[in-house]
Amino acid sequence: MDVSAPPAGTPASFVSPGMIAPEPAPISTRGPIAWSRAHLFGSPFQIILTLFGLAVIYVVVPPVLRFFIFDAVFTGTGRNACLPEVIGRPVGACWPFIGAKFNQIVYGFYPEAERWRVNLVYLIGVVLLAPLMIQKVPYKRLNALLFFGAYPVAAYVLLTGGNLQLRGFLLSWVGLGPLVTTIGQAIGFSTGFWPDYVISALLVAAIAAAAAPVFAGSRKGAAKTALGAFVILGVVLAAVDINFGLPWVETRVWGGMLVTLVIAVTGIVASLPLGILLALGRRSQMPLVRIASTLFIEFWRGVPLITVLFFATYMLPLFLPGRFTIDGLLRALVGVALFASAYMAEVVRGGLQAIPKGQYEGAQALGLPGGLMMRLVVLPQALKLVIPGIVNNFIGLFKDTTLVLIVSIFDLLGVLRAAFTDPAWATPTTVVTGFGFAGLFYFVFCFGMSRYSMALEKRLDRNRRH
Amino acid sequence: MKRILIAAAGVLALSAGVAKATTLDDVKARGALNCGVTQGLPGFSSPDDKGNWTGIDVDFCRAVAAAIFNDANKVRFTPLSAKDRFTALQSGAIDVLSRNTTWTMSRDTTLGFNFAGVMYYDGQGFMVRKSLNIKSAKELNGASICVQTGTTHELNLGDYFRANNMKYEVIAFSTIDETVKAYDSGRCDVFTSDQSQIYAIKLKLTNAGDHIVLPEVISKEPLGPLVRHGDDQWFDLIKWTYYALLNAEELGVTQKNADQEVNSANPEVKRLLGSDGKFGEGIGLSNDWALRAVKQVGNYGEIFDRNVGPNSPLGIQRGLNKLWTQGGLQYGMPIR
Incomplete structure (x- = not known):
């Protein structure tokens, strides 16, 4: 029999030309019903939790949406635009209030003619920071040098006006x-x-x-x-x-988002290197360095930030000689930076302690001197471990900046609080609108930092991934 | 030799008590008046949409700046909390504190300050719903009253009702916001606080028009600008700027007609505006100091009406703050 050519019409042995497509999973394990059975209604306890969650959403979400969107007023001027008895319907958020105060929220009392300088500082900041945060962009070293070295000086000159007219050294x-x-x-x-x-x-x-x-x-x-x-x-x-011809703008007229960001960014940028130095100092073999670092850390951790700010602003001038004054914002900046670095030091120390002794010994066996051992072997591993702690500190610091209000520095919240007292906008919902806006602002920044840190962790965690 | 002379001059200056430059010299050298205000209080000092400070306390500082510099904008406002205000004035961070501060004996004496006058006679008042049809605090017998605990308002309340032989029920809260909320939701008939504050709070109630502030004031809260001890010329300047604003209202000199009034036949007006006499010199300014202040900021009545009175959302009645000629307490000492 000729196997290669079976006669037509005769069933013969069959070889499938390809893989048979897999059958879809049984109906009971796929689709929305199965998903919800597995994830929402798996057990009696789960059912209770699901129903409870739905109830919370039902109670919270519609009123929030109604207040901030559906019942909200979006156009108009003055309190009459947001008064229910004037416009004849229930009124939610009064967004024109935010619109009218928006310039103050962003710039504080910064003179109107000079606000382009603030905008320029914001713009340069974004242009330099964005490529620094994206891994694929080249020239990281130059970029970092510009952002951490040149940018603060440029921002200082732009925001204050520079032209210090230095007299002597x-x-x-x-x-x-x-x-x-x-x-x-x-x-x-x-x-x-x-x-x-x-x-x-x-x-x-x-x-x-x-x-x-x-x-x-x-x-x-x-x-x-x-x-x-x-x-x-x-x-x-x-x-x-150098005199660039920019008029001098005192820090006392700075305010709003500008002050919030200046304080937060200064605190964040200063606290990490200072914190690392303090953490290394605390673990140092040299007793003097160790004691000094420990004292510094424990002092700043033991004092509330409000006390620090209050002392720096109102007590310090009483001790300083004569007419020798330090700018009010600068005092707050130094206070916040020192305070944050003490906290940062302990976070970094936690990371250092997690590095096994073998890493140190390995580095020493390779003949690396102390500084290089820390820079090339220990710190990269330690810092990677404590990214969540570091970012936690950053987020905490960002929100703590609101405390400067008690020393009469008007950050975002301070400007809003002052705006609440404008009788031209006094309505039943003005305050809630303002706080809602402030909450959104802080959430956007803090959530952004949090997401970025998670992406960073993922990227740096290659060696531990299974 | 020169050095010895300078040293001797220094000793002389010290013994004469004028070693330091006067506050007025400092202000002139700086080119701006440093004025302490609140961090925001409706009608007294709050930033408007453009970020300019406005209010009755603010306008007083602008009047002083206008008297000194002929420019009401040469003021740097320092917003101060209630806690920091006295430290700021004592340390010299501000030249004048115009921050809704009650004139009391301890502040005037032991704290080392001088009060220049009373910009606003405040005091505790009552707010009720219009629907209750109450026209006077004397009709409040048996009312339930919302009040913040731990304030002098609570004590004043007891005194007032006992003195008038009336019964009342206190519903107390620890913060002002809670107290307002309770009143707004109808948990009590009456809300009590300082009158200026009541007017500001009224604007934030769900139906501002349904409430009425009763005319009675049951406590004394005279609010005015103050300076620190040790510079009598500066104290005089602040004090007489205040009197000049009052005299201007009394004599009918307003922001609009000030320039014409300089040629007025009335000798009082002439002395006020500097076309007769040399009164400005006594406080270290030129003789038309009051003209500058009134022209740029307005007289007392204009300042009141614009910031807290009928021309403002607050709509506060003049009440005790009427001129003495109209039955109030505001009384400008004569310029002569």
Whole structure:
């Protein structure tokens, strides 16, 4: 029999040309009914929880939607637009109030003609931060340098106006002010700052070179390091000293979102490096460093932030000599940064403790010196472990910025609270509208940080993924 | 030799008690008046839509700035909480505190301040629903009254009802918001607090038009600007700016007609506006200081009407704040 060519019409052995498509799962395990049976109504307890959840949604969501959207007023001016007895229907949120106060919410009392400077600072911030946060964008090192180095200086000059008119540096402090002023004026400066600065830099470099052998360093290297530091500092000082023709804007008129973001970003950016240093200090073998770090951390953790702010604002001036004053916002910034770094230090220390001893020993076996061991082996692992803790701190800090209201700095919430007292907008729902808006603002920022940190964790957690 | 002379001059200056520059010199050198206000109180000091501070306390500082600089905008407002206000004035962070502050003996003496006058005679009042048809606090016998606990209002209430031999029922709450809410939802017949506050709260009730503030005031809360001890010239300047605003209203000098009134035949008006006499010199200013203040900010009545009176959403009755000629307490000392 010829197997290769069976006669037509005769059933023969059958070979399937391909895989048979899998049967769909039985009806009882798929579709919305099965899903809800598995996830919502699996057991009596689950049923109770589901019904309870539905009841909560039913009670909460419709009134919230009704208040903030369906019954809300969206257009109009003044309190009459949002009064039920005037417009003849129940009134929910009074959104025109937010509209009328929006400029204050964003800029505080920042002069209207200068607000483009704030906008520019916001814009540069976004342009620099976005590529920094997206992993695929190249030039990370340059980007970070711009964001953490150049941006704060630029933002400072833009927001305040710069043009500090620096008078003197180290030499003026020791009584040589008139001398350097004479030199400065002889070579065309209005003050003696720059001659003073250059001479001071050379002097410090010379001292460093002279002292280098005592600490077993090379003379040339020490002088180079000192001069390098002075060049960088010089660039920063030049930036704040140059007159760009921007009018000076005092920090007392800053407010709203601007102040909230300035305080939060400063606190966040300053607290991480300071916190890492403090955490390393606390685990240091050197007793003096260890005790100092521990004292610092415990002091700042033991004092409430409100006390810190209040002390910095109203008590400090009583101790400072004469008319020597520090800007009010700056005092709050320093207070918040120190406070946040103490908390950060403990989070980082937690991460350091989780690194097994073998990692240290391995690094040492490779001959890595202490600094490199920390930078290349220990810290990358430790910081990765404590990302949730770090971001937790950031979020807490972001919300804590509202406390500056008690020292008369008008952050977002402060500006809103002041706006509530405007009799032109006094209605039964003004306050609820304002707080609803503030809640949304804080939620957007905090939720954003939280989601980003989760993405970061996922990306950095490759070695532990199964 | 020069140094010795300077030192000697310094000692002399110290012994004469004028070692420090006066507040007025400081203000002039700075180019702006530092004025402490509230962090927001309707009608007294609150930011408007443009972010400008407005209110009766604010306008007083603007009048002082206008008298000094001929520019009512040369004021830097420092919003202060009730706790910080006195520290701020003592430490010199502000030149004048115009922050809804009650003139009391302890503040005027032991705290080291001088009150320049009373911008607003406040006091505890009552609000009721119109439907109750009550026209006077004397008709409140047997009423239930919402009040915030731990305030002087609670004590005043007891005194007033006992003195008038009336019965009442207190319904007390720990915060002002709760108290308002309870009154708004009808848990009590009467709401009591300081009158200026009642008017502000009335705006936020669900049906503001259904409520009425009774005319009686049962306590004394004289609110006015104050300065710190130690600079009598500055105290005089603040005090007489206040009197000038009152005299202007009394003499019919307004923001609009101030420029014409300079040529008025009335000697009182002439002395006020500086066309006769040298009264400005006594407080370290030029003689038309009051003209500048009234022209830019208005007289007392205009300030009142614009911020808290009939021309504002608050609509507060003048009451005790009428001029003495109309049966009120506001009385401008004569300029002569």
